[in-house]
Amino acid sequence: xxxxxxxxxxxxxxxxxxxxxxxxxxxxxxxxxxxxxxxxxxxxxxxxxxxxxxxxxxxxxxxxxxxxxxxxxxxxxxxxxxxxxxxxxxxxxxxxxxxxxxxxxxxxxxxxxxxxxxxxxxxxxxxxxxxxxxxxxxxxxxxxxxxxxxxxxxxxxxxxxxxxxxxxxxxxxxxxxxxxxxxxxxxxxxxxxxxxxxxxxxxxxxxxxxxxxxxxxxxxxxxxxxxxxxxxxxxxxxxxxxxxxxxxxxxxxxx
Amino acid sequence: xxxxxxxxxxxxxxxxxxxxxxxxxxxxxxxxxxxxxxxxxxxxxxxxxxxxxxxxxxxxxxxxxxxxxxxxxxxxxxxxxxxxxxxxxxxxxxxxxxxxxxxxxxxxxxxxxxxxxxxxxxxxxxxxxxxxxxxxxxxxxxxxxxxxxxxxxxxxxxxxxxxxxxxxxxxxxxxxxxxxxxxxxxxxxxxxxxxxxxxxxxxxxxxxxxxxxxxxxxxxxxxxxxxxxxxxxxxxxxxxxxxxxxxxxxxxxxxxx
Numbered sequence: 193x194x195x196x197x198x199x200x201x202x203x204x205x206x207x208x209x210x211x212x213x214x215x216x217x218x219x220x221x222x223x224x225x226x227x228x229x230x231x232x233x234x235x236x237x238x239x240x241x242x243x244x245x246x247x248x249x250x251x252x253x254x255x256x257x258x259x260x261x262x263x264x265x266x267x268x269x270x271x272x273x274x275x276x277x278x279x280x281x282x283x284x285x286x287x288x289x290x291x292x293x294x295x296x297x298x299x300x301x302x303x304x305x306x307x308x309x310x311x312x313x314x315x316x317x318x319x320x321x322x323x324x325x326x327x328x329x330x331x332x333x334x335x336x337x338x339x340x341x342x343x344x345x346x347x348x349x350x351x352x353x354x355x356x357x358x359x360x361x362x363x364x365x366x367x368x369x370x371x372x373x374x375x376x377x378x379x380x381x382x383x384x385x386x387x388x389x390x391x392x393x394x395x396x397x398x399x400x401x402x403x404x405x406x407x408x409x410x411x412x413x414x415x416x417x418x419x420x421x422x423x424x425x426x427x428x429x430x431x432x433x434x435x436x437x438x439x440x441x442x443x444x445x446x447x
Numbered sequence: 448x449x450x451x452x453x454x455x456x457x458x459x460x461x462x463x464x465x466x467x468x469x470x471x472x473x474x475x476x477x478x479x480x481x482x483x484x485x486x487x488x489x490x491x492x493x494x495x496x497x498x499x500x501x502x503x504x505x506x507x508x509x510x511x512x513x514x515x516x517x518x519x520x521x522x523x524x525x526x527x528x529x530x531x532x533x534x535x536x537x538x539x540x541x542x543x544x545x546x547x548x549x550x551x552x553x554x555x556x557x558x559x560x561x562x563x564x565x566x567x568x569x570x571x572x573x574x575x576x577x578x579x580x581x582x583x584x585x586x587x588x589x590x591x592x593x594x595x596x597x598x599x600x601x602x603x604x605x606x607x608x609x610x611x612x613x614x615x616x617x618x619x620x621x622x623x624x625x626x627x628x629x630x631x632x633x634x635x636x637x638x639x640x641x642x643x644x645x646x647x648x649x650x651x652x653x654x655x656x657x658x659x660x661x662x663x664x665x666x667x668x669x670x671x672x673x674x675x676x677x678x679x680x681x682x683x684x685x686x687x688x689x690x691x692x693x694x695x696x697x698x699x700x701x702x703x704x
Contacts, residue, residue, distance in 0.1 A: 333647040337633060340634070346636070353697055360689065364654050364685075368654035371658075372657040
């Protein structure tokens with residue numbers, strides 16, 4: 193168990209194993225997303241209230257799921273980095289932050305687009321929209337803090353602390369925004385009052401959610417690999433690897 | 448412990464780093480200062496320092512009054528309209544004023560090196576930073592809370608909500624100081640941390656704002672305020688418990704980096 197964790201902590205080992213895992217996740221993501229989109233957009237029945245506009249759900253919900261999951265994953269990576277000093281965990285956290293912010297933006301944007309046919313407006317101060325917006329600000333804070341430090345080690349640790357502080361606050365923010373919403377707005381526009389979805393509507397949704405998760409894992413692996421190469425650029429194994437892959441002559445000359 | 452803290456504060460940056468290290472080395476070996484002694488010393492030192500720099504204490508209050516003045520000018524001097532938005536305005540303005548004062552929380556200690564002395568102290572850094580935050584609240588949050596009812600009169604805040612306004616602000620700004628200190632500790636080592644600080648801290652302030660402004664609204668509508676105040680108290684208890692550790696960890700990151 194401990195040997196496994198220590199192996200995982202080695203960038204070189206992670207670089208190797210992620211190369212093997214990556215194609216599987218890409219294939220799974222492509223298969224699931226193509227199946228889910230085709231099924232959801234073309235074959236699933238239209239909603240009896242919202243018509244075809246409900247199909248935005250097949251992008252909106254997976255993005256919203258990911259937006260929250262990525263923050264948690266980022267905070268867990270930060271914790272792992274702070275406790276065990278595993279560098280790979282921090283590299284993963286670093287590449288996850290922009291991905292999470294992008295997913296939050298996708299969820300917000302698709303929510304706004306969905307709002308036009310259902311609510312008749314681009315933006316409503318709906319509880320879930322509002323907490324999503326706050327989540328976006330939290331992501332931007334983590335990204336900005338990481339970018340503000342000149343020392344990489346300080347940046348990593350500061351971003352880890354902020355991600356952990358944020359993850360403790362996310363449920364508090366979520367529940368207080370829910371409370372705020374119920375106090376201020378009549379619950380006339382919530383989508384939760386909709387009748388339960390039939391199977392042929394939610395099955396493609398599940399496929400899409402799984403597809404988005406696979407996509408996220410594949411993309412994180414890929415970007416962590418390039419982050420490893422970037423940060424370990426002066427390590428022997430990286431130089432050997434690069435020399436072996438590209439051109440052999442200049443590397444030998446350099447040695 | 449006493450001597451090192453006072454020594455660092457009085458002489459400031461004129462003291463060379465070598466002597467500072469020698470001074471701090473003494474209590475490390477002797478261990479004669481207990482936790483309470485160190486916390487008390489930090490409290491007294493920070494109070495003294497802040498009371499000598501009156502401007503820093505007064506600026507957030509002036510800012511609070513100024514921002515409140517801007518709203519009637521920008522929106523409307525109509526008392527009926529102002530009364531509706533007054534709780535939110537007062538809370539947002541007080542929150543921004545508290546935010547404004549955060550940047551200086553650790554800044555001067557960082558500049559003159561006394562923050563490093565706190566880190567070297569044998570007492571837990573979390574307790575000492577809690578003392579610093581307590582002083583910050585005492586000279587920022589509490590005055591803001593006491594001043595808010597006066598500005599409430601100017602905004603035609605309905606009667607019956609004044610005590611709740613002050614109480615909710617007093618409770619809420621304590622949480623704001625604790626949460627904000629995490630951001631201040633994270634950004635103290637950065638040259639231009641001010642804007643970044645607000646980006647980090649403002650999203651985390653939202654629960655406090657919701658229940659603080661909610662308490663005043665509830666008081667205006669004659670509903671029970673105890674639920675809001677109880678949640679503000681719960682937020683304060685949670686941040687009292689968790690924030691000092693985060694502040695201490697962040698200070699270590701800022702000093703070592």
